[in-house]
Amino acid sequence: MRQKLLQTPKTRSKSTWCCRVTLDPVHVQVTGHIILGQDVQSQNCLESLEIKASSKVRAFIDEQVLLKCSFKSSSPISERLTVDWTYRPLTGGQMETIFHYQSVPYPTTVGKFKDRISWAGNVANGDASIAIQNPVLSDNGTFICSVKNPPDVYHNIPQTMLIVTERGLFFQLNSAVLLSILVFLPSAIVVILLLVRMGRKFGVLKEKKRSGCKKSSIEVPERTETGNCLGKLRDWCLNCVDTDEEDPY
Secondary structure: OOOOOOOOOOHHHOOEEEEEEEEEOOEEEEEEEEEOOOOOOOOOOOOOEEEEEOOEEEEEOOOOEEEOEEEEEOOOOOOOOEEEEEEEEOOOOOOEEEEEEEOEEEEOOOOOOOOOEEEOOEHHHOEOOEEEOOOOHHHOEEEEEEEEEOOEOOEOOOEEEEEEEOOOHHHHOOHHHHHHHHHHHHHHHHHHHHHHHHHHHHHHHHHHHHHHOOOOOOOOOOOHHHHHHHHHHHHHHHHHOOOOOOOOO
């Protein structure tokens, strides 16, 4: 336990003193404050800047992923506002800064994230998000978004765990293939239905023609082989559809 002793405080030294205890490199706990010139108060210091980020984000190899980060500040947004993104690999190690923003973005120019990080935020709307291009399995790890808007510099520091995996075979169909399926499949179904309908009408016409026309006594009778072939064709066409007959006229 640490204590700080202020010798002979005076009324003209009236100010607010905040005690902040760092539990680990990414968490800050505020315990309370004392206002000189008044009675000692035991209450929490209100954080002047609040940051929100997703605790877990899933991504797929070679597909852009968005790391969202939003903030609220009690002070007006100024040119002194800064945004920093840091990264720690899943295997452990020290945190490394991979992105910095102050009026303009400054993505890292070294390391594994070189040329793969882009600014996707808008500080005027309280957005400090970034995007990672072509993520790989080795990108798995912890990402931390930190925002400072002087005089608001104290805030919570949420962590985002990025999990990159391979997308399944079913999801590898690109938009062109899906569009082709949606266009050609209905067309193929329509063509098949038309062919079936034409075959059905052809069989009905043949049947009526045979039953409605009488042969004269001097006509040469048809060969048995031809009659058998037409009969088989008729039976095949009629079996492809239902037995209800339509009037072709």
